[in-house]
Amino acid sequence: MGNKVLMKGNEAVAEAAIRSGCRLYFAYPITPQSELIEYMAKMMPKVKGTFLQAESEVAAINMVYGAAGMGKRVMTSSSSPGISLKMEGISYLAGARLPAVIINVQRGGPGLGDIQPAQGDYFQATKGGGHGDYRLIVLAPSSVQEFADMASDSFDLADKYRVPVMILSDGLLGQMMEPVEFKEYKTDKEIEELGKQHYDWCIHTNEDGKGHHHNEINSLEIDPNVLERHVLNLEQIYKEIEKNEVKHEEYNINDNNEFVCVAFGTAARIVKSAIDDLNAEGRNIGLIRPITVWPYPYKEIAKTIHGNVKRVFVFELNLGQMVEDVKLAVNGKVPVEFMGKVGGLVFTPEEIKEKIKAYL
Amino acid sequence: MKSEMIFSGFGGQGALAIGKFIAQSAMSEGKNVSWLPSYGPEMRGGTANVSVVVSDTEIASPVVSFPHIMVALNQPSLDKFGPSVKANGLIVVNEDLCPNVVKRDGVDYVVAPLNKISKEIGDDKVLNMIAIGIIIEKTNIIKYDTLADHLTSFLKDRNAELLALNLEAIKKGMELAR
Numbered sequence: 001m002g003n004k005v006l007m008k009g010n011e012a013v014a015e016a017a018i019r020s021g022c023r024l025y026f027a028y029p030i031t032p033q034s035e036l037i038e039y040m041a042k043m044m045p046k047v048k049g050t051f052l053q054a055e056s057e058v059a060a061i062n063m064v065y066g067a068a069g070m071g072k073r074v075m076t077s078s079s080s081p082g083i084s085l086k087m088e089g090i091s092y093l094a095g096a097r098l099p100a101v102i103i104n105v106q107r108g109g110p111g112l113g114d115i116q117p118a119q120g121d122y123f124q125a126t127k128g129g130g131h132g133d134y135r136l137i138v139l140a141p142s143s144v145q146e147f148a149d150m151a152s153d154s155f156d157l158a159d160k161y162r163v164p165v166m167i168l169s170d171g172l173l174g175q176m177m178e179p180v181e182f183k184e185y186k187t188d189k190e191i192e193e194l195g196k197q198h199y200d201w202c203i204h205t206n207e208d209g210k211g212h213h214h215n216e217i218n219s220l221e222i223d224p225n226v227l228e229r230h231v232l233n234l235e236q237i238y239k240e241i242e243k244n245e246v247k248h249e250e251y252n253i254n255d256n257n258e259f260v261c262v263a264f265g266t267a268a269r270i271v272k273s274a275i276d277d278l279n280a281e282g283r284n285i286g287l288i289r290p291i292t293v294w295p296y297p298y299k300e301i302a303k304t305i306h307g308n309v310k311r312v313f314v315f316e317l318n319l320g321q322m323v324e325d326v327k328l329a330v331n332g333k334v335p336v337e338f339m340g341k342v343g344g345l346v347f348t349p350e351e352i353k354e355k356i357k358a359y360l
Numbered sequence: 361m362k363s364e365m366i367f368s369g370f371g372g373q374g375a376l377a378i379g380k381f382i383a384q385s386a387m388s389e390g391k392n393v394s395w396l397p398s399y400g401p402e403m404r405g406g407t408a409n410v411s412v413v414v415s416d417t418e419i420a421s422p423v424v425s426f427p428h429i430m431v432a433l434n435q436p437s438l439d440k441f442g443p444s445v446k447a448n449g450l451i452v453v454n455e456d457l458c459p460n461v462v463k464r465d466g467v468d469y470v471v472a473p474l475n476k477i478s479k480e481i482g483d484d485k486v487l488n489m490i491a492i493g494i495i496i497e498k499t500n501i502i503k504y505d506t507l508a509d510h511l512t513s514f515l516k517d518r519n520a521e522l523l524a525l526n527l528e529a530i531k532k533g534m535e536l537a538r
Contacts, residue, residue: 004387006384006387006395031399032399114400115400115401171399172396172422172423175396175399176394176395176396176397176422177383177394177395177396178393178394178395178419178422179387179393269421269422270421270423272420272421274421276420346423348421348423348425349420349421349423349425
């Protein structure tokens with residue numbers, strides 16, 4: 001088992017972020033992600049990083065904007081209501097093409113809602129949330145280990161495409177402890193190199209000597225023709241991401257599946273338990289778990305809908321959001337059934353089994 | 361093999377810590393584990409509880425609806441989770457704070473005055489360790505040695521006295537369950 005430690009998701013993702021070279025973190029506390037900000041408060045000074053508890057979520061995301069403009073690995077985190085407050089800043093980050101990582105440890109909504117796990121921010125994360133034509137790469141973890149691993153994946157993706165990346169987690173994954181194994185710390189030299197990859201566009205000290213070129217970080221393009229070019233350029237980047245970065249997990253997907261379930265994050269864990277039980281009773285049910293919820297695995301889901309599949313089930317901790325993407329993928333070939341759970345409640349494997357059994 | 365457990369009591373009794381020590385020890389023994397606390401606005405005197413799963417294979421749902429093992433450190437915990445314990449399961453009851461114990465058929469009970477015993481050992485804080493001792497004796501989820509090693513590395517330099525009391529409490533629990 002090597003060097004596994006038992007840690008909460010909130011702490012594990014913070015540790016993993018530091019190890020992947022994040023030295024700047026700005027946030028404002030909110031349950032159920034407060035262990036993340038606490039961990040950063042404790043650890044950032046030890047690695048000579050900057051932890052700053054901002055006066056508000058809006059301030060925090062704008063500090064992220066500033067730090068990202070310097071080409072540094074920077075992160076913020078919050079839970080649903082706090083993420084809503086950050087939305088203006090996220091749109092600006094996307095508009096200015098700034099790499100940054102944003103973590104949403106989702107809780108029940110709308111409004112202040114409650115502090116229990118939920119997946120009600122799927123639309124906000126994957127379809128906009130902020131204004132304008134932009135996309136976030138959105139990763140949805142399903143275990144503490146995956147939550148931690150996504151920290152470094154997110155920074156790599158953000159740096160590669162110069163886009164903000166969101167990790168769409170939830171209160172259950174934030175609060176739960178599971179064994180986790182970490183990658184090595186990036187060295188100071190490696191972190192410096194990471195910053196330098198952005199020197200052609202970011203704000204940095206004059207190290208070029210004579211003729212040093214000043215870069216500008218801005219999301220305002222007052223000339224419509226210039227803005228059109230900028231947005232079409234963004235579109236090209238998003239297309240590239242859709243082509244290269246779709247990730248999903250297949251669980252018992254085979255040619256003889258009678259049903260296929262689709263679920264992400266925490267919901268997928270519960271669905272796995274339910275279909276394990278049903279398959280032990282002689283059924284053949286598979287699960288597709290989108291790991292990137294944008295870009296979405298439309299093609300990968302479509303591929304699993306062959307002649308034997310009679311029905312697709314979608315399970316979410318909301319009133320039905322990702323189900324719309326599943327319907328696009330299934331494209332009317334078979335009926336798509338939905339079951340949701342709201343209010344911060346989590347369905348049990350028994351409830352899921354009951355839903356599926358109603359169609360046997 | 362998969363064991364699902366719920367440990368519950370009011371805040372401060374150490375129910376969540378029972379889960380943490382069992383999960384940590386099981387992890388050291390090479391098992392897959394998950395530890396999922398209730399983190400809501402629990403009422404004073406209510407049921408601060410944790411769901412723990414220990415398994416040889418990957419753990420799918422960390423949410424436990426029907427536990428194999430349940431520890432009730434107070435009456436509301438017994439009332440809330442007692443009925444959902446699986447047949448042939450184990451329920452550990454703190455007699456001092458559970459005046460009404462209605463035993464179900466086909467479920468193994470260990471009913472003991474944990475508050476009283478922990479005071480006799482010398483510290484209220486080790487109450488939860490007695491419950492862990494009972495679980496160690498009654499099941500094969502974790503070994504005494506694993507937990508003892510873990511506690512020793514954690515407490516030896518910080519509080520050797522408390523370490524001794526903890527180990528005594530675990531052994532006392534094991535005796536009770538025999």
